[in-house]
Amino acid sequence: MASLPKRIIKETERLISDPVPGITAEPHEDNLRYFNVTVEGPAGSPYENGIFQLELYLPDDYPMEAPKVRFLTKIYHPNIDRLGRICLDVLKTNWSPALQIRTVLLSVQALLASPNPNDPLANDVAEEWIQNEAGAKATAREWTQKYAKKVEN
Amino acid sequence: MGNVPTKAEQNDPSWRNNNPNSNEAKRTRNRRAVSLVSGAFRGNNGSSQSNVGSHRRRTTKEREQDKEERAKQLVVKYNENVDGGFLAPFGVYGFDKLDYDAKIVKTLIKERKLAPFYTPLQDFDESWTKEEIIKIVDGLPLHSSYEENLEEFDDVPVGNINRRNFDDLIDRTLSKKDQRRQRSQIFRARLYKKRILWQEKEDELFLEKKLASRNPANEPDKFLPSDDLKYDLYKHGSECPICFLYLPGPMNYSVCCQQPICTECFVQIRRAEAHFPHEEIDPTTHAPREEEKDPNLLTSEPASCPYCAIPDFSISYIPPTSRRTGFGGIPSGMFTIKLEPEADTPEEMTPRSRSKSLEGASIITSDTIRPDWELKLNKERARLVRRSTNATAIHISNRLVNSAHMTRRESTQDNHSSNSSRHTPEPTADEIENVMMEEAIRLSLEDSPGDKRQKKRSQTMV
Numbered sequence: 001m002a003s004l005p006k007r008i009i010k011e012t013e014r015l016i017s018d019p020v021p022g023i024t025a026e027p028h029e030d031n032l033r034y035f036n037v038t039v040e041g042p043a044g045s046p047y048e049n050g051i052f053q054l055e056l057y058l059p060d061d062y063p064m065e066a067p068k069v070r071f072l073t074k075i076y077h078p079n080i081d082r083l084g085r086i087c088l089d090v091l092k093t094n095w096s097p098a099l100q101i102r103t104v105l106l107s108v109q110a111l112l113a114s115p116n117p118n119d120p121l122a123n124d125v126a127e128e129w130i131q132n133e134a135g136a137k138a139t140a141r142e143w144t145q146k147y148a149k150k151v152e153n
Numbered sequence: 154m155g156n157v158p159t160k161a162e163q164n165d166p167s168w169r170n171n172n173p174n175s176n177e178a179k180r181t182r183n184r185r186a187v188s189l190v191s192g193a194f195r196g197n198n199g200s201s202q203s204n205v206g207s208h209r210r211r212t213t214k215e216r217e218q219d220k221e222e223r224a225k226q227l228v229v230k231y232n233e234n235v236d237g238g239f240l241a242p243f244g245v246y247g248f249d250k251l252d253y254d255a256k257i258v259k260t261l262i263k264e265r266k267l268a269p270f271y272t273p274l275q276d277f278d279e280s281w282t283k284e285e286i287i288k289i290v291d292g293l294p295l296h297s298s299y300e301e302n303l304e305e306f307d308d309v310p311v312g313n314i315n316r317r318n319f320d321d322l323i324d325r326t327l328s329k330k331d332q333r334r335q336r337s338q339i340f341r342a343r344l345y346k347k348r349i350l351w352q353e354k355e356d357e358l359f360l361e362k363k364l365a366s367r368n369p370a371n372e373p374d375k376f377l378p379s380d381d382l383k384y385d386l387y388k389h390g391s392e393c394p395i396c397f398l399y400l401p402g403p404m405n406y407s408v409c410c411q412q413p414i415c416t417e418c419f420v421q422i423r424r425a426e427a428h429f430p431h432e433e434i435d436p437t438t439h440a441p442r443e444e445e446k447d448p449n450l451l452t453s454e455p456a457s458c459p460y461c462a463i464p465d466f467s468i469s470y471i472p473p474t475s476r477r478t479g480f481g482g483i484p485s486g487m488f489t490i491k492l493e494p495e496a497d498t499p500e501e502m503t504p505r506s507r508s509k510s511l512e513g514a515s516i517i518t519s520d521t522i523r524p525d526w527e528l529k530l531n532k533e534r535a536r537l538v539r540r541s542t543n544a545t546a547i548h549i550s551n552r553l554v555n556s557a558h559m560t561r562r563e564s565t566q567d568n569h570s571s572n573s574s575r576h577t578p579e580p581t582a583d584e585i586e587n588v589m590m591e592e593a594i595r596l597s598l599e600d601s602p603g604d605k606r607q608k609k610r611s612q613t614m615v
Contacts, residue, residue: 003298005245006275007397063395064250064421093425097395097418098459 004032008058011101023105025056033058037069039105041148042113046140047075050148054084054108056101066095067104074147076140078117078126086111087121213333217340224248224344226255228351229270229295231359232376234479235262236472237386237401237488238269242417244297245273245396248348253420253522261522263480265472266515268405268416273398274387283384290383295359296352306342314346375484382488385476393418395459405468408516410461419468422519424526427453427533448537453530456519469514543597550594 012032015025022040027033037054041047053072059065069091071084079087090099090107120126129136211219227248229241240259242251261267272293281289312322322339323332362374378386386401393400393415404413414422429446458466478485520526 005396007395010397060247061250064246094462096457096459096462097421098412 005062007063008032015102020102020106023102023109025101025105033062035101037105039109039112041144042109045113046137047077047112047144047148049150050144051150052112052148054105056105058101063097063100066091066099067101069104069108074143076125076136076143077112078115078120078122078129078136079111081122085121087119213336220340221344221347223255224348225351226259227251228348228355230355231295231362234376234378234485235265235269236476236478236482237378237382237485238262238271238416239295240269242270242420243272243295244299244352245398245417246421248299248345250421252423254524257522257524258416258420261515261517262416264515265481266470267419267468267517268403268470270416271386271400273393273396273400273415273417274390275398277387277390277392277399283380283388286387287380287383290378290387291363294356296356299349299352301349303342303345306338306345309338309342311339311343311346314343314350319343373486375486376479378478378485379488381490382476382478382485385488385490403471403473405470405517407458407460408467408469409458409463412458412460414459414468419517419519420522422456422459422466423523424453424456424519427451427530448534448541451530451534451537453526465518467516467518469516471514542593546590546593546597549590 009032012027022042024038025035026037027035035056035058037056039052039054041050041052050073052075055070055072057068059068069086069088071080071086073084075084081087086108088107088111090096090104115129117126117129125136128139227241229239229243231239233240240262241255258267262269272290272295274289274293310322312319319339323335325332327335362377365371366374366377387399390399390401391404391413392398393404393413395414395418398415400415402413404415405419406413429450430452455464456466457464475490476488477483478488
């Protein structure tokens with residue numbers, strides 16, 4: 001096994017010592033590049049009160065290459081497709097090595113607060129979002145209730 | 154699916170202006186409107202071929218040798234240093250990711266226009282004493298450790314690395330194409346092993362010299378840093394915001410927002426791969442397929458600042474005032490701290506004082522250290538032009554067959570002798586066009602997709 005770059009070690013330490021409110025990210029024990037992530041739905045959005053599970057993987061070229069992030073929880077959102085893939089600029093061409101796991105997850109959370117149906121990944125959701133925003137938001141709330149409900153441990 | 158929202162591109166129509174070839178691209182498109190075939194030909198011939206030409210004719214072995222020479226340039230040598238740093242990277246990032254022009258970077262470092270590559274510390278503790286710092290620095294190698302065996306090369310035979318020729322390792326029963334693939338894989342596996350050996354050799358030499366210098370009976374090695382230099386370097390270091398490693402200062406600074414970046418991270422910042430501009434897509438319609446797009450639209454923007462995302466990322470560097478050792482300075486072993494060490498640390502410069510002293514400093518971009526970026530873009534464009542020329546030629550060939558019949562019939566009507574047209578001293582534009590079209594079709598038939606050798610041949614012919 002290649003040794004883990006200092007950057008990943010330090011980022012992981014800092015995520016634990018200084019966590020981001022509403023977001024958790026914990027590395028797998030057997031693969032420290034793979035993180036279990038939870039993101040709370042932002043207040044005022046159709047995803048409010050939802051806890052969404054995501055997976056985050058740091059590729060070999062991280063931080064020169066963006067982390068790979070995917071929703072595991074089903075979500076109704078124009079920029080997130082059925083496989084949980086996310087259409088977000090900072091995960092693609094606008095990735096910068098100065099960004100971090102922390103900032104990427106904050107961007108994902110912000111995407112929940114402000115969906116962009118004009119740059120869709122899930123075309124059917126985007127169409128619905130443009131044609132009947134209230135209905136789309138109601139579906140999003142329904143899905144949040146159904147799939148992303150807070151579970152008390 | 155999988156579309157990429159490049160907000161900057163969408164909002165900023167100036168991406169075209171960033172592309173130095175945009176005018177040329179427009180011109181080629183206009184020509185194409187006049188004559189499909191000749192336009193496509195010129196696109197293939199003129200804009201890219203002239204640049205690429207000289208590279209095409211080199212043999213595989215020559216190219217392999219070039220790659221090996223380049224790789225040698227990336228080995229750190231303890232006796233090639235500038236202000237306590239080196240001319241080659243420690244190895245925070247992998248071998249494959251070092252695609253910059255090593256000669257240019259070495260020159261920039263020697264001229265103190267770019268911070269040298271320093272050996273990083275994983276951590277730094279403010280409470281360390283001078284003795285502790287010196288001890289830690291003494292234990293540093295020149296290179297980070299690499300994995301001896303990569304999974305990727307597990308089943309690749311490398312043979313005797315000291316022998317230059319490895320033709321005997323190639324399985325001759327394979328198809329030509331697979332032989333080429335195998336050759337390139339073996340070459341890469343061998344180069345990987347060689348790089349590790351070269352690095353180990355330099356690390357061993359460095360260690361030997363350090364051990365020898367401990368013996369007071371020996372002449373001191375002037376290339377090894379003095380204790381004062383080791384202390385001065387690392388006492389005033391800082392963490393690079395990208396690799397999170399602790400390095401001696403001063404670092405390079407972004408021109409736009411005055412943020413620090415170490416040289417090892419800077420050389421990793423490069424243009425994105427050539428791509429088509431991202432377009433807003435109407436979710437109700439289908440996006441055009443890649444192969445339907447004009448290859449001349451293929452673009453690559455200069456890297457943006459990793460900190461503030463301003464396009465055309467550039468850095469500048471102010472060399473330290475407290476030390477000038479190695480190339481263009483005193484030998485590293487002779488460095489002594491003259492003043493109160495805390496007094497003149499360049500790190501304490503405010504952004505304002507820094508930008509003031511930057512006046513007249515050189516500005517380095519990721520294109521400065523990769524002068525071949527345009528060549529690579531043109532190569533990619535040429536590849537796509539070839540592909541679309543093939544498609545166009547096949548498409549036209551049907552129409553050509555019809556029009557050729559037409560022309561022949563007309564010429565027999567106009568001239569009593571069917572031979573007379575052959576004796577025409579100057580061919581007409583139409584005839585040239587026909588010849589070129591035939592040539593395009595011939596090439597396209599020859600140039601079956603995926604067969605690189607044939608592609609190469611057809612290019613040299615064009």
